[in-house]
Amino acid sequence: EVQLVESGGGLVQPGGSLRLSCAASGFTFRNYAMNWVRQAPGKGLEWVSTITADGGTYYTDSVRGRFTISRDNSRNTLFLQMSGLRAEDTALYYCANYFSGTYYKGYEGWGQGTQVTVSS
Amino acid sequence: IVLTQSPGTLSLSPGERAILSCRASQSVSRNYLTWYQQKPGQAPRLLIYVASNRATGIPDRFSGSGSGTDFTLTISRLEPEDFAVYYCQQYGDSQWTFGQGTKVEVK
DSSP states (O other): OOEEEEEOOEEEOTTOOEEEEEEEESSOGGGEEEEEEEEOTTOOEEEEEEEOTTOOEEEOTTTBTTEEEEEETTTTEEEEEEOSOOGGGOEEEEEEEEEOSSSOOOOOEEOOOEEEEEOO | OOEEEEOSEEEEOTTSOEEEEEEESSOOGGGOEEEEEEOTTSOOEEEEETTTEEOTTOOTTEEEEEETTEEEEEESSOOGGGOSEEEEEEEETTEEEEOOOEEEEEO
């Protein structure tokens, strides 16, 4: 069974930093692209960042230059280093996976999310 | 690519058919259009990928169709557990975008 467990969220002041983690199990981590998706309170889903199986990294415009996605295949763990945090980054942050196969088949597994609140 | 979902809210009764629309501002590459369901307090769940393929374990009352810029999710007969928010998502050029969601609520 796929399990994705996020951690590292919390309350941080504007301009501060946080490092989110996502511990993965139940699948061959190195064969999957990993993603961060966020959801502000009462709002819809927003794609944040992706790291492919071969290490390529991609970001939505609003976080590029402030957030850094990385993975440790030896520990089956995904990370999101967030700096220069703004009030508009306040959201529930989900990690999700998709298989790096011949074609894109959507985000199969999702964690339950970790809350990030940016406020003074 | 911007995805626009309509309607914003769909008020229906159990047993009725739900038709949800997702329109893209440009053609979706390789029809990489995905549908997710989200219930309150839960993570999203994958329903449909590549426009019309049901994910593992998804009941056949859910179906997806469309190509290019216009896509549809149809729920043939609403079950009580289907009342939720539905999101479309596109993937292309190493960017992913979600629509704003359609809420299917009990009439």
